[in-house]
Amino acid sequence: MLIVVCIKQVPDTTQVQIDPVTNTLVRDGIPFIVNPYDTHALEEALRLKDRFGCTVAAISMGPPNAEGTLKKALALGVDHAILLSDRVFGGADTLATSNVLAAAISKLHAEVDEVALVLCGKQTIDGDTAQVGPGIASRLDYRQLTLVDKIIDLDFSAKRIRVSRKLEGRHEIVEAPLPAMLTVVRELNRPRYPKVQMRLAASDAVVEVWNNKTLQLDEQKIGLKGSPTWVSKIFSPERDKGEIIGDGYADPAGTAALLIEKLMAKDMLPI
Amino acid sequence: MTPNQFIFIPLLIASLSVFAWGCWKRFSLISLGRPEDRFDNIGTRLGEMLLYAFGQKRVVAQPFGINHFIIFWSFLILLVANTEFILNGLFPHTIKLIKLPFELYVPLAFMIDIASLLALAAVTVAAVRRLFAPPYPEARTPEAFFILGLIATLMLASFALNASELAEFVVKSRVDPASFFASARKVMPVSGWLAGLLLPLPLGTIHVVAWWAHALALFAFMCYLPNSKHMHILTAIPNCFFKRLEKPNTQPREEFTAGNTFGVARADHYSWKDLLDSFSCTECGRCQNVCPASITGKPLNPRAVIHDIKVNLLENGTELKKGNAPQTPLIGEGGEGSISEESIWGCTTCGACMEACPVFIEQMPKIIQMRRHLVESEAKFPEELLNLFENMEGRSNPWGIAPSERTKWCSQLEVKPFDRDTTEYLFYVGCAGSFDSRNKHVSVAMAQLLDRAGVSWGILGKDEKCCGDSVRRLGNEFVFDKMARENVATFIERGVTKVITQCPHCFTTLKNDYRQFGLELEVIHHSELLRNLVQDGRLVLDKTTAETGSTVFHDSCYLGRHNDVYDAPREVITAATGSAPAEIARNRNNAFCCGAGGGRMWMEEHVGERINLTRVKEALEQKPDTICVACPYCMTMFEDGLKDVKADNVKVRDVAEVMAEALLR
Numbered sequence: 001m002l003i004v005v006c007i008k009q010v011p012d013t014t015q016v017q018i019d020p021v022t023n024t025l026v027r028d029g030i031p032f033i034v035n036p037y038d039t040h041a042l043e044e045a046l047r048l049k050d051r052f053g054c055t056v057a058a059i060s061m062g063p064p065n066a067e068g069t070l071k072k073a074l075a076l077g078v079d080h081a082i083l084l085s086d087r088v089f090g091g092a093d094t095l096a097t098s099n100v101l102a103a104a105i106s107k108l109h110a111e112v113d114e115v116a117l118v119l120c121g122k123q124t125i126d127g128d129t130a131q132v133g134p135g136i137a138s139r140l141d142y143r144q145l146t147l148v149d150k151i152i153d154l155d156f157s158a159k160r161i162r163v164s165r166k167l168e169g170r171h172e173i174v175e176a177p178l179p180a181m182l183t184v185v186r187e188l189n190r191p192r193y194p195k196v197q198m199r200l201a202a203s204d205a206v207v208e209v210w211n212n213k214t215l216q217l218d219e220q221k222i223g224l225k226g227s228p229t230w231v232s233k234i235f236s237p238e239r240d241k242g243e244i245i246g247d248g249y250a251d252p253a254g255t256a257a258l259l260i261e262k263l264m265a266k267d268m269l270p271i
Numbered sequence: 272m273t274p275n276q277f278i279f280i281p282l283l284i285a286s287l288s289v290f291a292w293g294c295w296k297r298f299s300l301i302s303l304g305r306p307e308d309r310f311d312n313i314g315t316r317l318g319e320m321l322l323y324a325f326g327q328k329r330v331v332a333q334p335f336g337i338n339h340f341i342i343f344w345s346f347l348i349l350l351v352a353n354t355e356f357i358l359n360g361l362f363p364h365t366i367k368l369i370k371l372p373f374e375l376y377v378p379l380a381f382m383i384d385i386a387s388l389l390a391l392a393a394v395t396v397a398a399v400r401r402l403f404a405p406p407y408p409e410a411r412t413p414e415a416f417f418i419l420g421l422i423a424t425l426m427l428a429s430f431a432l433n434a435s436e437l438a439e440f441v442v443k444s445r446v447d448p449a450s451f452f453a454s455a456r457k458v459m460p461v462s463g464w465l466a467g468l469l470l471p472l473p474l475g476t477i478h479v480v481a482w483w484a485h486a487l488a489l490f491a492f493m494c495y496l497p498n499s500k501h502m503h504i505l506t507a508i509p510n511c512f513f514k515r516l517e518k519p520n521t522q523p524r525e526e527f528t529a530g531n532t533f534g535v536a537r538a539d540h541y542s543w544k545d546l547l548d549s550f551s552c553t554e555c556g557r558c559q560n561v562c563p564a565s566i567t568g569k570p571l572n573p574r575a576v577i578h579d580i581k582v583n584l585l586e587n588g589t590e591l592k593k594g595n596a597p598q599t600p601l602i603g604e605g606g607e608g609s610i611s612e613e614s615i616w617g618c619t620t621c622g623a624c625m626e627a628c629p630v631f632i633e634q635m636p637k638i639i640q641m642r643r644h645l646v647e648s649e650a651k652f653p654e655e656l657l658n659l660f661e662n663m664e665g666r667s668n669p670w671g672i673a674p675s676e677r678t679k680w681c682s683q684l685e686v687k688p689f690d691r692d693t694t695e696y697l698f699y700v701g702c703a704g705s706f707d708s709r710n711k712h713v714s715v716a717m718a719q720l721l722d723r724a725g726v727s728w729g730i731l732g733k734d735e736k737c738c739g740d741s742v743r744r745l746g747n748e749f750v751f752d753k754m755a756r757e758n759v760a761t762f763i764e765r766g767v768t769k770v771i772t773q774c775p776h777c778f779t780t781l782k783n784d785y786r787q788f789g790l791e792l793e794v795i796h797h798s799e800l801l802r803n804l805v806q807d808g809r810l811v812l813d814k815t816t817a818e819t820g821s822t823v824f825h826d827s828c829y830l831g832r833h834n835d836v837y838d839a840p841r842e843v844i845t846a847a848t849g850s851a852p853a854e855i856a857r858n859r860n861n862a863f864c865c866g867a868g869g870g871r872m873w874m875e876e877h878v879g880e881r882i883n884l885t886r887v888k889e890a891l892e893q894k895p896d897t898i899c900v901a902c903p904y905c906m907t908m909f910e911d912g913l914k915d916v917k918a919d920n921v922k923v924r925d926v927a928e929v930m931a932e933a934l935l936r
Binding site: 012017031033190191192193194195196197199200201204249 | 529646649652657660666
């Protein structure tokens, strides 16, 4: 049984700034991290590996430097790490991205082992679309179970999975046949910390790179050409500059009084 | 019958064999440890050994240590008497001290007699103490009383032996008993006095009984010694010789290549010196009586850690020698011979145990070695540390705040970036000084003081990264190694040579730990710099403006105990307020930790009383208006503790803040 985890390298958004002139992300010097939701998908796959002994493959589509993300996955214990990287994959929207990822999963299914589960984070923190996971499920005709916060039951021989979905204000228990695609939320688990031996092994390991020669996809369905949507503008919302009132350290009581006065003047405190 | 070679010699050989076997067994276990060079600076080492082993400097630092000093030196003197005794047993009536020249014999006999009396008195005092006021409750062991009884037996037997010989001489030579005993008392006061009492008794029987009692007690001592905690008689002296010549305030680096083991999970993963430490401990309990974790009821007990390492080594020794895996785990809940994870995580690395140990056992580094194993090889640690480790690795600060916010503390100030050509000092603000809302005020006060004194300084701003202190003390050497190498590269690239820190953790890490990474910096703690600036007349203070009222000063472990800076912060307070701060009961090198060191700052404290509360209550005994600190962690721990005891009227101020308040406007 093979579990495929889709992970993405994203800029650490707390450190991202937007260039006011070009309206693009300033990526220089911004560290990359593994998309936080994906770390929970990865952890769940590794827990299933610990429990059932299944094989785990991590795949990521991105530029060559996304290799670092896959090395982190290797350090945590995945068996295969494959980087899907090719200039023709670049500029992809969620549709084109899911085409590439689905093709890679099919290839793994054919060459490594029967795919039982595909795990994705519920969304990425840079694009925030939450579409790629469902896109993969559609392309592969897998059941899609989104926003999973608990795998209640998993039976590989009966090919069934039962999960809890975390929805607004309620939980939904859903059962589906395998293979299935799950997108996961943070509540699912606490990601593990890598052991040094594994980190050292991962840093020496070679991450397999698949390009379009490997996947043989129609260039009209991938990258910029295969993307019906594109970002026309990116900007930070304008915000009026605030003011610092009083000195909360030297005179907390006076400052609190001043704040209340200001809020009342603006009619922002219900009385 | 006395001495009878045909009984004595076989017994002696048997006892010597047991003694040698015991010693060999233990020394061969020590040799299982990893190599470590402790053979440098032989001259200094000999000096330290004389001072601490023979001079017993640390032993006598506590009143009861004088008792031990007496036993130690009596034993050294009595070595002569016991050598005579054994030789006399081997070659009866041939080798006797009395055959020495008279001028040599008299003082020697006098010293032996007095030493025996002192030793007898000292073991009696020790037994009484152990019975009624033991150093710690578990110290009342049968083993302790057995050894004290054995020593007392040796002394009593030797008195009886000497006295009966004197009395027999009187009987045989028919000298006047009164005048003979009077002159004998001048040479051997105790034996001479006892001889008078024995005279009417059956002397031959007394002599035989005393001789054999002495012989058997001596043999028992020899057999027992290497198989007990009293092994320290043999190991403590070399342990002082092999002590770390520099303060044990850093941990060794690790080599991160595949196939290495990281940290310590088995006794034989320690260095030979660590294992010698375990055999040098006589379980006096001084470490546990100063350990903030032990005192506040946590499972960690530094004495037990060392004891468990020894027991583990003894239990697993046979298997380890064969190259097999150990049976008893070093880290585990298995009782004696195993150390629980909770103990390992309880250490604040305050160093009080190492400061207290009379024979320089290094408890704290051993605990960090086990943390390294847990973090690096097992990824097992209290869950609150996961965020810390990730924040440190990803954003180089404990809270995971965006590095771009590092300069927010000085957004309202004119602060120059460090530049090797135009600024003299790098002010290494540190994570707390940069991000923690309370400690930012200390950074601002420092900026103000440095400018007023005309110091040429700059900051690294967004390029400043965490020094890595917490991750190193928590055993995450892999991440620390990476952080240290990055920082060292930045410092070298930017041409930093002189650094001001306001955090003792940054201070010790930059000063001591980074030396292992090839960087020798001139690091000055802000309290030292401020003291110097006042002394040089570069800061003029108005002592009347400070609003501190009465003050106490709390020593930070990493400033005081680990780096010997005690006076500077006190002098800063005195300069700013006009009077010296009051002293908390435990101060300077005996100061009690705030509870935040060793990465404990980032961990929950569930068991026992909170360490910071214990310390806050102790500080409040001096009824201060202001508790002065020189460390951001201490600041946080004291502010939290004061809230808990609802002492709202007491303030906590960093020494820089106290001084900034006293600046002439």
